[in-house]
Amino acid sequence: MTTPPVPTFLRSRSAFGLTFDHTHMNKTILKRPIRPLFSAVFVFAAAAVTLCLRIIVSGAGRTQFILRDAPIVFNQTFLTFAKLDLGEDSLRQNVEHLVDGDFRNPKFNFQRSFRSIGRFRLDTGSRSARNGQSELNFRKFRLDFRRNLQNWWRNRRFDDDVMSKLVNVLGLKRKYKNKYKTCAVVGNSGILLKQNLGDTIDSHEFVIRLNNARIGGFERFVGSKTNLSFINSNILHLCSRRGGCYCHPYGEHVPIIMYISQPVHFLDYGVCSSSHRSPLMITDPQLDLLCARIVKYYSVKRFVTETGKPLEEWSSSHGGSEFHYSSGMQAIMLALGVCDKVSIFGFGKSDFAKHHYHTNQKTELSLHDYRAEYDLYEDLVRNPEAIPFVSSKFKFPPVTIHR
Numbered sequence: 532m533t534t535p536p537v538p539t540f541l542r543s544r545s546a547f548g549l550t551f552d553h554t555h556m557n558k559t560i561l562k563r564p565i566r567p568l569f570s571a572v573f574v575f576a577a578a579a580v581t582l583c584l585r586i587i588v589s590g591a592g593r594t595q596f597i598l599r600d601a602p603i604v605f606n607q608t609f610l611t612f613a614k615l616d617l618g619e620d621s622l623r624q625n626v627e628h629l630v631d632g633d634f635r636n637p638k639f640n641f642q643r644s645f646r647s648i649g650r651f652r653l654d655t656g657s658r659s660a661r662n663g664q665s666e667l668n669f670r671k672f673r674l675d676f677r678r679n680l681q682n683w684w685r686n687r688r689f690d691d692d693v694m695s696k697l698v699n700v701l702g703l704k705r706k707y708k709n710k711y712k713t714c715a716v717v718g719n720s721g722i723l724l725k726q727n728l729g730d731t732i733d734s735h736e737f738v739i740r741l742n743n744a745r746i747g748g749f750e751r752f753v754g755s756k757t758n759l760s761f762i763n764s765n766i767l768h769l770c771s772r773r774g775g776c777y778c779h780p781y782g783e784h785v786p787i788i789m790y791i792s793q794p795v796h797f798l799d800y801g802v803c804s805s806s807h808r809s810p811l812m813i814t815d816p817q818l819d820l821l822c823a824r825i826v827k828y829y830s831v832k833r834f835v836t837e838t839g840k841p842l843e844e845w846s847s848s849h850g851g852s853e854f855h856y857s858s859g860m861q862a863i864m865l866a867l868g869v870c871d872k873v874s875i876f877g878f879g880k881s882d883f884a885k886h887h888y889h890t891n892q893k894t895e896l897s898l899h900d901y902r903a904e905y906d907l908y909e910d911l912v913r914n915p916e917a918i919p920f921v922s923s924k925f926k927f928p929p930v931t932i933h934r
C-alpha cells in the first residue's frame with residue numbers, strides 16, 4: 532500500500548488562534564516614560580518584534596511569549612523515516628490470513644477460537660437449541676468478523692486531517708456536534724498518588740480513563756467520574772474470556788473505545804459488542820496511523836539527538852516493528868479532537884512514584900517510548916505547530932499538564 536504524499540508541514544502562524552496584537556503591545560510599552568530619542572528605537576524594535584513574536588495562550592490561560600524568527604521546519608529525514616511502517620507487511624499478511632479464513636489451518640483454528648471466546652455467551656443462548664442454530668450463529672459471527680476486519684483494513688490509510696473529523700467519527704452523541712468544553716485524560720502513572728486531584732479531575736465535563744484502571748479506593752487521587760473508557764484490544768480480549776464479556780469497571784453506561792492492537796481481536800469485538808449495553812467503539816484506523824507516525828517521529832528525533840547514532844539503529848533499540856504508541860498517547864489525541872480544552876493527569880514518572888498508581892508493575896514496556904511521548908505533550912502545551920503530520924486545518928485546543 533502506498534501512502535499519499537503528505538503536503539507541506541509548514542504551519543500557518545495563526546495556528547493557535549491568536550495573532551499578535553500591536554495595540555496591546557504598545558500600551559504595555561508606553562506605560563513607562565520614554566525619552567524621545569529612545570522612542571524611535573523602540574518603535575522600530577516593536578515593529579521588528581511584531582514580526583517574530585507570537586502569543587500563545589497555554590492551557591491554564593497563562594500568556595507566554597515565544598520568540599521565533601522562522602516557521603517550523605521539520606527534518607525531512609525524520610519525517611520519511613517516521614512514515615515508514617515497519618510492521619505493515621506482517622500486518623497485511625495477518626489480515627489476509629484472517630479474512631481468507633483458512634479455517635483448516637492448524638495455526639489458526641477459527642472455529643476453536645470462536646468457541647472458546649464465545650463459550651459463555653453462546654452456551655447460555657443455545658444450550659437447548661439444536662446444532663443447526665449454533666451453526667447459524669457461527670456463520671453470522673464469521674461474516675461479521677470478516678466484514679469488520681475488512682472495513683478496518685480498507686480505512687487504514689493516512690489522512691493528515693483526521694483530527695478534524697474525530698468529532699463525527701467518534702460517534703459519541705453530541706448535541707449540535709459541539710465539542711466538550713473541558714476534558715480530563717487520566718493516565719495511570721503513580722505520580723497521581725502525590726496529590727489529591729480527584730475533585731479537580733471530576734470537575735471536567737468529560738473524563739477519559741485508560742485500560743480499565745481501578746478507581747475504587749483511589750477516588751481522592753483519581754476522581755470517580757468516567758465518561759469514556761479507552762482501552763487497547765488486549766484488555767477486551769481478557770474480558771471476553773470472562774462470562775458475558777464483562778468489561779465495565781466504570782459502570783455499564785460508560786462507552787468504551789479501543790484501538791486494535793492485533794487484528795485477531797476482532798473476534799473479541801464480535802463477541803463483546805453484542806453483549807455490551809453501552810457503545811463499544813474502535814478507534815479510527817486513520818487516527819492509529821497518525822499516532823504511530825507522530826510518536827515515531829519524536830522517538831527517532833530524540834534517539835538521534837541523544838545518542839548521535841545513525842537513524843538505522845533506532846529500530847533495534849525500540850522493538851522494531853513492535854514499536855507502538857501507548858494507549859495514553861492515543862487517548863490524548865482523541866481528546867484533542869473532541870474537546871475545547873484538555874487537561875492531562877497521571878502522565879509522567881518520577882523516581883518516587885510507582886509506574887502505575889493501581890498496580891505494582893515495576894518496569895515499563897520497551898515497545899513504548901514514553902520519553903518521546905512526553906516530548907510530544909510538551910509541544911502540545913507550548914508549541915503545537917511543531918507537531919508533525921497534522922494538517923494545519925486542525926487547531927489544537929489548549930492543553931494543561933498536571934504533575
Ligand SMILES: *[C@@H]1O[C@H](CO)[C@@H](O)[C@H](O)[C@H]1NC(C)=O
Nearest residue numbers: 605606607608609835836842
Ligand atoms: C536531519 O537530522 C539528521 C540527523 O540529525 C541530520 O543528519 C540531517 O542533516 C537533518 N536534515 C535536515 C534537513 O536538517
Ligand SMILES: *[C@@H]1O[C@H](CO)[C@@H](O)[C@H](O)[C@H]1NC(C)=O
Nearest residue numbers: 711736737738755756757758
Ligand atoms: C459524565 O459522567 C457523569 C457521571 O458519571 C455524568 O453525570 C455526566 O453527564 C457525563 N457527562 C457527559 C458529557 O456525558
